[in-house]
Each structure stands twice: as structure tokens, then as C-alpha cells.
Amino acid sequence: MAKIGVFICHCGENIGRTVDVDELTDEVAEMGGVVVSTDYKYVCSSPGQDLIKETIQKHDLSGVVVAACSPRMHEPTFRGACSAAGLNPYLCEMANIREHCSWVHTDEEEATQKAIDMVRIMTEKVKRNTELKPIQVPVTKRALVIGGGIAGIQAALDIANCGHEVVLVEKTPSIGGHMAQLSETFPTLDCSQCILTPRMVEVAQHPKIKLYVYAEVAEVEGYIGNFDVKVHQRAKFINADICTGCGDCLEVCEPRSIPSEFDVGLSKRTALYVPFHQAVPNKPVIDNETCKLFTMAAEAGREKLKRSDCGECYEVCPTKPNAVDFNQKDEYIDEKVGAIIVATGFEVMEASEIAEYGYGKYEDVITGLQFERLASASGPTEGEIKRPSDGKTPENIVFIQCVGSRDPAKGISYCSKVCCMYTAKHTMLYKHKVHDGQAYVFYMDIRAGGKNYEEFTRRAIEEDGAIYLRGRVSRIYKEKDVLMVKGFDTLSGMPVEIAADMVVLATAMKARPKVNELAQMLGVSFDSYNFLSEAHPKLRPVETAAAGVYLAGACQAPKDIPDAVSQASGAAAKVAALFSQDLYEREPVVASIDENTCVACFFCLEACPYGAIERKEIKDRDGNLIKTVAFANEAVCQGCGVCVSVCRSNSADLAGFTDEQMFASIEAIWEQVEEKDVA
């Protein structure tokens, strides 16, 4: 005999104003199987929860319905109360008479009637609920961090310092990311590499961090606590275990003709290279797309490399055995991890897309990131601001903000967040290096909301003499050999034309182009700009919709270094929380398939979006195969119910939402309808 207790919440005025709670309480008391029907102002409060506990014990309830807000708000609260009172938490359900009723209707009578129907539906369901136990899955206490920029580095260190192993995978030959390319960072003007490289070295030396560079994540399978990852290690053609980083090979490689990615094309590198002096690991790789040995073989249609084409590096390498190994092949390495943090960072927009600004046409029109390389002490000009065209010091520089950002016509509506700050910084660096130089900044707004940020931008104007002009630039062209910038200052209402020695474009921050492929592999959503989606924009900024996969840094949205670091530590904390248990508890709302009735059509296997259905062989006592049936892996299953709906033989069912429960709920509506018709 069912003994259901129903608790109806007023939620202050939220429910009480539209639904007649007294009438509802009375009607519910009349429903079959209900032994207690009571109301309370705020059931989620401490006294409210105590009321539930007392009532369960007093009346020996077999089930509880709380008619209140959305289960997304307080299901855990009420289930917790039931647990504490000794009632299986899965015998407690909520009827959402707030979000689904009082908040969306204005007619009191109709809303009250609807609330009554909703409670009856839930009561009928709860009568058929069964005691369920959370499923426990073991947790592999190793984490994967994808991306070795500042966010990836921070996350890796935080997790490793908790005593857990971290696999850090970085695509380029060194960790450090974009932060390593910066000269000084706002608002303190700390030298970027000076504050970054100690962290990089910490990563390299940390006993708990396994670092892969020149590698990518090729495949990910599995589920939270139990991911199977395939790491694609690109052939470096240099054995990193043997290489001592002496640098002799770097001296002999020729020609130095490849645009350096690290210097954003402002300098050239060789095919055998280390991206920058402070690279970690400080060991070279050979880029087989530009190495003479490989390219000449490819041109001649040969598979075999010819020593006569080159091989200088091999000749000069002092180690025994030789660290240079042209026979090295790409490798695929399996790693098992329990959690994944995506920290793939950003890239900068292709400035030539804004054709009217002449990037790519005029050498002295450069991007903000390129300016960082010029200003950087370890950069192509050793920190001196020089024009790329003739090496002269520019007497003035025009900085243009919002190049691509806040520009729906060019495809990007959002603001890139950091450009106002780094442009102010650029004007200051320019002033500090070229005392008589004049900086002009064309801006639309100044966004300086972080700690000490506003003061920083004011310094550029008030102390360092930067002239800020409010307006966009229409075009940049060359009159003879002089760059002309045609802009406007809306504050004075005057057109402005400046003969510029150099122009710096603050280009938009974009997500990496192929990250959507990685996201699909992980089950993470992304927006139209390929920024990865957090689970909740306000309250769950580091988690994703995929359990066990977390986000850190600019891959989620444009952000500055402090925010990237905070987010990375936040993601690391989530991982540490996950790893603090040996077993991870999962909701038992999972599918099960009756192997006796399963006809092995495997529609469910095709339909399951999570790959949770497997083929299971049923064998007799002698080991002979009787039949193969479908089997739902409760560790992977997310309880979506798609298999239940496609199953032809009615063999699939969902715990907590069984066919019996669902049909009873639906029929509960009809009973009332019939009664009404009769009346």
C-alpha cells in the first residue's frame, strides 16, 4: 500500500500568488495513496526540510512528492532530506508548480487546476518508483591537459601539486603559448617571459607531469573517471632522450628562410629549430615540411632520403648514439586518464581580411602580436621599435583598436576584451623606448574593468602623452612612400588624417580553427565562433556539458592572463575534487536491456549518442555462443532514453523513468479529463 506524503511549497509569493495553495492541499489530500498533504512557506528551508524528515518517520512514508520549484533547483535538497530520514532518495520526486505553472500563467483558477493535475501525475509516478542506488565507477587519478599555454601550465601544476599525475599535450615544439610571445604584461609591466619561464621549468621538472610537445590529441573515448586517450606524437626526427640541447645542430641548419611562427613572420627560422631561446623543452625539432632532406626527396618523388641532399645536423651532433634520427616515425601513444582540461587558447585574426587597412600590402602595418615581438627584448629587433620596411625608428605610431572585433560586417560581433589594455601598454612601451615618439590611438571605447586597469589606461594618456582619438579609421593608403591613416574623432567632430611611420592593428582574438573537431571528440559544445561552451555562463564557468571535461583559458572566450590563470586553477580544483574519491558516484538513471526479450536488432546501439550500448555475448555452460544481445553500460549511459524509444521489442527501459512510471503519469492526466467530461 502506497503511503505518499505531499509537501506543497508557497515559495513566498512565487507560487502562492498565482496558485491557490490551500485548495491544492485539500484536493491532494483526496488523491489515492496520499496519507499526508501539507503546505509550507519555504519547503527548501531548514525547518521545511525538518518537516519532511519528521513526516517521513512519523507516517512511515513509502514515497514523497514535493510540489515546488524546478528539480534543477532543489531535487538534491529534498532527496538529501529523505536520505537523512532513512527513505531512499529516489522515492522522492518534485512537481514543478513554479517554473512550469505559477511563473508562466496568470489565470489563478486555471493555474491551480494545472497544479492539481501536476501533483497527481507525480504522485502516480512515485507510487511506481523503486529504490535505486547510485552507480559507482572507479576513477583513474590522472589528468589530461590539452594545451601548454599559461592556462594549461597553471592547471597542470595545480593538479600535479595535489599529488596526481598529469599528461600535458602541446602542439608546438615548446610550452608557453602566446604569453611567451609577449614583451611586458599589463597592468604591472612585468616582463612576460620572466614571470612565465619559471612556471615552464617547473612543469618540465615536475615528477608528476608527463609532457608531450609537438603532439596532439588524436582520439578520446570513454567517460568521466575512465577516458582512453590516443596521443599523436609527431616525429621530431630528433631523439629527445638522447639530445642534450647543446645547440650545435642549430648552427649548421640552412637556409634560414622560413617565416618564424613565434615571431609572427618578423624573422626567419631554419627547418631544424627551437621556437625561442627559453623554449621548454629546449631541444630542437626538424620540421619535415621545410627540411631540405625531406622536400628534395618529395620533389624527386623518392621515398628514401639522400645524404647528399643534406644531413649537416647529423654530421655535427656530438652525442653517441646520434640524437638525429631521420627514420623516426609518428607515434600513437595510449594514455588512460580520469579527467580532461581543454586549454587550447586562441589565435589572432588574419588582418588582411580587413582589406581597407592594407595589412599584407604595406610592410609597416603590423598586428598587436607582431608589435609585442618588436618590443620584446628577445625579439627580432632585440626590443627596439623598428619599422619592418627599412629598420628605422618610427617617429610616430598609429594604433587602431577594434580591428575585426565589434564588427558584424567582418563577421565578429564580440569584443576581444584585452585590446584596450594592451594597446595602452604598447603606447607606454613605445614612449619608454622612443622618448620623442608620438603614439595615436583610434578607439571606440576603453574597456578597462580589471583591478588597476583603469588607472593603467589613464597613465598612458595622462603621463605618457598618448593621444587618444575616438573614432574608427576608414582606410590606410600610401601616398608616395608615406602611410596615410584616414580616421575621425567623433568627440571633436573632425576628420583626422595622419602620416604614420608605423600602424599597429589590434586584431580580434579568435578560437583556434580546428578546435571544433576536438570538441566533437570530447562531447563539448561550442558556439558559432568555435569558442567552447561552459556548462553555465554564471555558475559553472569551468565545467562543460560533458562530465569530466573542463575548460581553462581563452578557448572558452577572449580573456586576459589573470582570468586564464584563475579559470585554470578553478578547473584544477574540480579535477582535484573528482580525484579526491576512489569511486565516482553517478546518477542511477540509466538504461537496462532485458536480454531475454532483446531481438538483437541493435537499433539502440546506432541511436545511442554516447556510445553506451555494447554487444554482449550470451554463452552456454560449455562456452558456446547462444546469442548476442544489446547491453547498456551503466557507467557510460547518460539516461537520455533514446534507446527505450527505438527498441522494437520493448526490451529497453530506463531506471527512474520506466515505461510503467511514464504511462501511469500520462494516464493520471486522462483520469481527470474523463471526470471533467462526465461532469
Add this chain to the structure above:
Amino acid sequence: MNNDDTNMKQIGYYPGCSLSGTAIEYNKSLTGIAPLLGFDLVEVPDWNCCGASSAHALNRKLSLALPARVLAIAEHEGMDSVLVPCAACYNRMVKAQVEAAENENLKQEISAIIEMPFLAKAKPVSIIEFFSEMDSETITSLVKKPLEELKVACYYGCLLLRPPKLIKFDDCEAPQVMENLVTATGAEPVEWAFKTECCGAGFSISKKEVVLDLTEKILRNAKSEGADVIIVGCPLCHANLDLRQVDILKKNKDINIPVLYITELVGIALGLTPKEVGMTDHFIDTSSIAV
């Protein structure tokens, strides 16, 4: 449109008002080279003025209706495309055709105003589109007098390429179509910064000083990049750069640069004489070109 026995391709032709008056050279040179390029220009019968700048400045409906009448007649004559040499006329025609094609209500409204059926199917073709559809090798093979060492600044003006959402052709910030044509004739296109900067258009008569100011900048930049000649695809641009250059030269003798229509340049390259293409009637002396 069918190819007739002489293997000439027929194309509708809308000369526009200026081509029988102030821009007579444009007409002369275009009709002179068309047969050499294998085209038979079939004039749209009894065509009316497109309304140019004045219609759209004063009355939107009129600005769409006047070109629509021309296109409606062209449709009626079975013309798929209509060559419109004047950039301003072309821009107005495209606006009428595209806006009507994309908005059924507007199409009906215009049909009612012009009191004739209008399907917005006949496609206006600009002079640069006309040339770009020809194989550059074909053009080069027809060249009788390659214009070697002639440095040409290609001036597109405003209305051949803008707005890009309407005229989905070439790149309005960095166009190359005219330059490709110039290369095909054997001449040398010059890269310069004022390819698409406005010449002052219709203010030639009502506010002359504007035109003098804007055209001086254009001429100066072309000259400073080493151009021997500027070529244009619009009667008004031509008038502003050529006729009005006379006034500019009074103050700045150093500017002096002849201005040709695209078709005049091509005509010379294809073997026509200066008189045949009409360049002897310009205000700025063009004799330096056809030596």
C-alpha cells in the same frame, strides 16, 4: 539571344544619356571595338534616362522605376543581359534589378508604376564585367598594337564596385579586374592608392570646387606613382578628371595627365586610330599615348 550566322554574340546595349553627348567618345570607342571582340550590341529600343543621381536624391520610387522601364523593355525584347557602359547608370540598373528580384512586393509595386510587366530577370552588365568575361588570352591575341611601356592607372570610381553587397564583383577595396585587362593589352598597370576614391560625381556643375578638390588628389596620386595615363569607365568620372583638369592645370602645371575611357585604350590596342576611338576630342592632350 541566339548567335547568328556571322558568329557574333548579341548583347543588349544601354548607352545612357551622356554617351550621345558629353561622352560621345565612350560610345564611339565601345561600338568600334565591340565587333572586333565578337559582339553585336543591340540597343534597347526607345530607352529612357535611368535617373542617375538626381532621381534617387529626390524620389526613391522614381529612382527604381526609371531603370526598371529600361530593363522591362529589354526583357520584352528577349535580352538576357544589357551592357551598361556608364557606371552610374549601371549602379542604378543593378539596384532596381536586385532589389526587385529579392522582394516580390517591391517588384509588383514597380511593375504597377511603370505600367508594364517587370520580372527583374535581365541582368545589367558593367563595362569591367563585360571585359572580365572574356579570356585574357583572346584579348591578347586580338591586340595589333601592344601598348608596351605604357603605365596605366586604372580608376574604378565609386559605382562600378560599391556597395559590394549589391554588386558582387571583384574586391571593392583592392580591385584587379581592370589591371588584368590592361596587362592583356600589353600595357603596364600601376598600383596606386586612389583607385576607388570619389571624383565628386554630379557636383561637376552644381558645386564645381568640390570636384576640383577631389580630382586633384586623384590625379596627383596617379602621377606620383608614375602613371602615363588614367583609364575610366564612367562619363562623369571622365568629365571630372579630363574636362575639369583644365581648371586644375591653371594652378598646378605639374599634374598634366591624359584620361582615357577603358574602351579607348582597348581600341588603340586593337588597332583603331585615335580619331576612330574619339580620344582626339578630349580636353587634356592624349597625343602622347598613341605613338
Add this chain to the structure above:
Amino acid sequence: MSDKLTEKDMRSPFNSEIAEASEQGMADCYQCGKCSAGCPMVDYMDLMPNAVMRNVQLGLRERVLGCKTIWLCASCETCTTRCPQEIDIARIMDTLREISLRSDLANPEMKDITCFHEVFLRSVRKNGRLDESGIVMNFKTRRPRHLFEDMAIGLQMVMKGKMPFLPHKIKKRSEVKQIFKNCSDE
């Protein structure tokens, strides 16, 4: 007109009138100034193009419809091409011109330009085509300060055969006349 911007201005129907007539989102304009930055005619204008947009947003009807700027716009479409918010500013200028004349607010200093447009259209209405020499004569008569301008050039044009004296009248002139009539009734 008051010196202060009032609520009455800001809530006036002028903004939506222009938005509707031009089919453009007036609220989209975030005053970046790129239109003014690229406009070839700024040196002659009283209100900068972005200021015209701003004044429309703020409902300052008389100021906008009475400014010189809308008549000095060359319709070069540079602003429309480069506007980051994809607003067709050249179209808004057209709309403002039409409404300015209709409301009889056209700036008197712009009579040369408004007169030229009227003379042009009158010729088209009469002949079906533009009578080039005719409109020049007509214009000079109405705006006598231009009477003796370009005399030498005019003579040369005639000698080169570029100024036909008699206008070409199209056969179906009545159709064009009717079009003009149909457009003025609305």
C-alpha cells in the same frame, strides 16, 4: 529650437520615421565614426555623417532636415561599404533628402544642388532622356551666379560635337511622364 536635448526630442517619432522609410536599423549605429572618416565630402559638410545619424537617433528633426550635409552627400557608397554595423547610410541620406524637400526644410544655401536635381528631372520628364545642353542652360538661368561659368569649355564642347543642341526625345515620352506621375501620387 532649444539648446538642450529634451525628452520630447528623444522620444519623437522622427527616429522611427526615418528607420522605417529607409528600412535601416537606426539603433544599430554605435557612432564609431568610420563613415565620417571615409567620406570624401566632409570638408564641405556642416553636420558630419555620423552626426547626422546621431541627430536622427535623438529625434532632432529640424536640425537634420535643414542641414547642408544631406545635399552634399555624393552617394559614393563608401560609408555603406565600410559601416561595421552594416547600415546603408547612403540610403538614409536619400531618405532624408526626400523628406527634407517634402517638408520644405531644405537648406537655402543648397539651392544650387536642389535646383540642379530638379532641372535634371524636369528634362527627363519632358524628353524621356537628359538634354545635356538644355539642363546646363536651364540651371544657369535659374542660378544666375553660374551664368558665365565654363563659357570657354562650353564652346569647346559644342565644337567637338559633345553638346547636341536639340534634345533627343524618345517616342514613348508619355510613358515616362506617366511614371513620374505615378511616383508623385504616393
